[in-house]
Amino acid sequence: MDPVNIDGVELTELKSSTSEDAEWSGGYLAYGGTCAEKSVAGYFAIPPGKRLGWHTDTAEETQFIVSGSGELLLDVGPRPVEAGDVVVLTTGMGHDLRNTGSNDLRILGFFAAPQVEQHWTKEVWEPGGLTVTGTPNR
Secondary structure (H helix, E strand, C coil): CCCCCHHHCCCEEEEECCCCCEEEEEEEEEEECEEECCCEEEEEEECCCCECCCEEECCCEEEEEEECEEEEEECCEEEEEECCCEEEECCCCCEEEEECCCCCEEEEEEECCCCCEEEECCCCEECCCECEEECCCC
């Protein structure tokens, strides 16, 4: 398999129709049946002052903060994150991520399953009125 660079990933830009501060772009580098059999690798970026949106994932996620700074929002309170940090979020753990820096907060997410869905609590994503997002093979 040839390497896949995050700068070459086809990105989808999403804006919430229910929250002014929820906005991000993202795409998948690999998922079950496409460059991977038992895992998912994804990339997403959150602009300054924006957040990802509160959600749960259907598989455990390990996030690697590529660049930027922000806050990981959890039920137990916010946790600061910065470039080089690694965070593990277990299946079904509610979370959000807010960019507190002046540049895009860029993250690589690795999921421990060949497909994954994000179930959004409040956000409805445009285009499409989505309340569930995920890998193309779901």
